[in-house]
Amino acid sequence: MADPLTFTKGHGTENDFVLVPDLDGALGLSAGRAAFLADRRAGVGGDGVIRVVPTELADEPAVREQADRARWFMDYRNADGSVAEMCGNGTRVFAAYLRREGLETGDAFTIATRTGARVVRADADGWAVDLGPWRLADPQTADRDGADALVHVGDGDPFSAISVDLGNPHTVVALPEDVDLGALDLGRAPLVRPAPPNGTNVELVRPIGPGHVAMRVHERGVGETRSCGTGACAAAVATSFWAGSLDTGSTWLVDVPGGRLTVRLLADHGVELAGPAVLVADGTVPAEVLPA
Template sequence: MNTYTDIPFAKGHGTGNDFLILDDPHGRLRLNTADVTRLCSRREGLGADGLLRLVRTTAHPDASTMSRQAEWFMDYRNADGSEGSMCGNGARLVGRYLVVAGHYRPGRLALATRAGVRDVHVPADPDADVSVAMGRPTLPGPADITVTAGEGCWPALHVDVGNPHAVVVVDDLAHPGTLGDAPAVAPASAYPHGTTVEFVHDLGSGHLVVRVHERGVGETPSCGTGACAAVAAVRHHGPQSAGPSCYAVDFPGGRLRVDVDAHGSMTLSGPAHLTALGTLVPRDVRGSGIARTAAAHA
């Protein structure tokens, strides 16, 4: 990691799905896999399910073509250091941070991601839900996907929400077991870079309960894109025209809401809380210890 100066950071979560945000407007940080895994480590770093580096679109090669649509780019990394294209809870938390940090006023803002530009709405009330327009999920195939976890094996549906998902509908969320290891997905060629897996129990009347094993992370308390993928799968398996347009999606970490418009485009809403603000100290400046927290908020 670079040693040019202390690096502003924030930590927060959406329904228990927690992230680190690094404020790097000029794109000077060069984060390698070891940097990301150390920062996200719950023993050696600050601990998080993922890392969100904020860079101005004009300063990042992956975002330069979106600079006329959005000022900021969300460079998303999974906890294992791998790149991610989209993160629903992360986008909502970044929206909250951009307002708290004074980069935007409350209201609607455009955020560039590797999956495209997403509109985020951040109310002035710091306790109000933050929403992000997720677009329309696609079900690109391939067919005949299976997921094995615990002692069970189920057919799965491939859903793309800007990132890949394999969604399994189950009768009991206990059936997949502990999810300590990544579920086995077949055929291997379906997801050459891995996938996030959702186990969904449909309670009816627009109410879903979900467990998720995130690619590059493990089982997490919640997943924003996973909520949208779960809704897409349930609608695919049932009569869409008769289905509700608003879904409550419960995870172990809390509830997210997914609204579906007449064209199938989804809006994800839920809480987004910042819990700490501070500065990272480069490792070779302080020797041991990768960061110190300057301020925390309960």
């Protein structure tokens, strides 16, 4: 009889994940198995699945090239089983798991991701991660306000939006003052035009005060989630851009339904995300119920 699959459940501001250790690289993780584990009715339940695997044993050559800097690869899958480039909240939960399991022992270390090696460090809020450089919309496709897309939420009029690349794609909307953030229907995916070739995460943002915004998000391959780390960074970058100031060192508080994240703008268009990471349960799934 095959061994059961071991997992840990964790979350960062209620953006939750199923972590699966694959310390010898023999397990692998198919799209069907990832989707099963993320299923909230038939599986364990989560916004995504993270396979914990040695970087040198990763499937992708570009990831294996990071092995000299990062011992462990965060192999991240969306809830539908599709492969994702990056997950900001996931990096913090991944870091908390590595240290709890003794796979990393310091207060700062490097992890491998599909967007490159990323440094994580223990922080007063839990963990902080340097997510690397961001990039705004192509100026040739944006209007004078930086908008390069229209976003339809429900049946109302479309909102102007700006694209922000953080290694994964985001489309950020600054809501008009007369629109209630909490009343918007994110039960179905917002329609983005022009349609991004690889899909996009959509952030709906409401300014609260200087350096402070509230946000809801519809994640590509998942649906509405309680939080999105890279989305919080995209919201801070876009709001800074609209305010006419992308000052290095500025700090933003981003309130999401699951809590609060801190975003710091770094030099050279870098951005750091900080917030909590909680490991809430450990368990096993019988082999006979797992998809092939």
